[in-house]
Amino acid sequence: MSTNLLSTSAATGFGGVVQEYLWNWENQQLRVVYETLGKGSPLLLLPSFSSVSTRSEIGELAKLLACNFQVVAIDWPGFGESSRPSLNYRPEIYQQFLEDFVKAIFDTPITVVAAGHAASYVLQLAVKQAAFSKIVLLAPTWRGPLPTMGASQQIAGMVRGLVRSPILGQALYKLNTTQSFLSFMYRRHVFTDAAKITPSFIEKKWHTTQQPGARFASAAFVTGNLDAVREQSDFLELVQSLSVPLMVVIGESSPPKSREEMNALVALPGVKSVFIPGSLGLHEEYPAVVLEVIQDFLLSQK
Numbered sequence: 001m002s003t004n005l006l007s008t009s010a011a012t013g014f015g016g017v018v019q020e021y022l023w024n025w026e027n028q029q030l031r032v033v034y035e036t037l038g039k040g041s042p043l044l045l046l047p048s049f050s051s052v053s054t055r056s057e058i059g060e061l062a063k064l065l066a067c068n069f070q071v072v073a074i075d076w077p078g079f080g081e082s083s084r085p086s087l088n089y090r091p092e093i094y095q096q097f098l099e100d101f102v103k104a105i106f107d108t109p110i111t112v113v114a115a116g117h118a119a120s121y122v123l124q125l126a127v128k129q130a131a132f133s134k135i136v137l138l139a140p141t142w143r144g145p146l147p148t149m150g151a152s153q154q155i156a157g158m159v160r161g162l163v164r165s166p167i168l169g170q171a172l173y174k175l176n177t178t179q180s181f182l183s184f185m186y187r188r189h190v191f192t193d194a195a196k197i198t199p200s201f202i203e204k205k206w207h208t209t210q211q212p213g214a215r216f217a218s219a220a221f222v223t224g225n226l227d228a229v230r231e232q233s234d235f236l237e238l239v240q241s242l243s244v245p246l247m248v249v250i251g252e253s254s255p256p257k258s259r260e261e262m263n264a265l266v267a268l269p270g271v272k273s274v275f276i277p278g279s280l281g282l283h284e285e286y287p288a289v290v291l292e293v294i295q296d297f298l299l300s301q302k
Contacts, residue, residue, distance in 0.1 A: 014059030038066025048116025078217025089220035251278035
């Protein structure tokens with residue numbers, strides 16, 4: 001495993017130093033792209049999992065945090081500019097990746113700010129070892145879209161298999177990543193201000209979905225194969241097992257089912273929480289508001 005400096009001219013990042021982390025999984029080397037900006041205490045910034053997942057979604061927040069921290073933001077394996085091989089994407093891959101990456105890049109416990117589905121992976125690593133000193137979860141989720149809609153594991157598995165298939169899978173994936181569909185999804189449960197969902201914004205998101213191999217990790221997320229826990233009780237148990245400070249930021253317009261899960265989380269003793277405008281994409285839509293509500297927590301000595 002090693003890290004190499006990449007040319008920023010080819011990067012779709014936020015103005016930091018772009019590097020690659022070469023990581024091995026089951027005798028296959030994956031290239032994981034990450035970006036570093038700012039000086040100060042290290043802070044790991046993790047984007048959410050989604051069909052359009054990329055570190056650029058946390059880019060504006062990264063620039064704001066860089067005033068006080070050395071921010072490291074990643075593209076998850078299978079997403080963004082990182083390698084997208086046709087792996088059977090599942091929690092074990094991301095659990096091991098996060099553990100190995102944190103160990104390789106940082107030499108002391110760090111602050112971590114994680115969006116969406118990254119929450120479970122952060123919590124699992126925090127319970128397993130002293131990797132983090134503070135945790136902020138932004139619109140945390142633990143269950144993928146199809147399971148949230150009520151699809152059984154059998155149905156979700158059939159859908160995943162279809163999307164992974166060579167010809168039919170590519171066609172199905174393209175149908176579900178058209179610019180009109182992406183715009184619909186953003187309006188439905190990602191952003192709250194429709195004026196921000198411009199044609200150029202959607203075009204950039206669409207471009208992310210059209211990279212070679214993009215459908216494999218995306219299909220795994222949508223069908224629940226990246227759900228690191230299967231039950232709400234397991235997710236809440238992770239939080240109850242934490243020994244480090246935790247803060248949760250929730251969008252006031254979050255989808256009802258997701259909001260119920262988040263409410264159960266913040267009802268636990270010791271969890272600091274705040275509600276702000278936005279939905280599941282609040283970290284991208286309202287980065288300045290996110291910074292405002294988490295800054296005191298991040299900078300406190302407790």
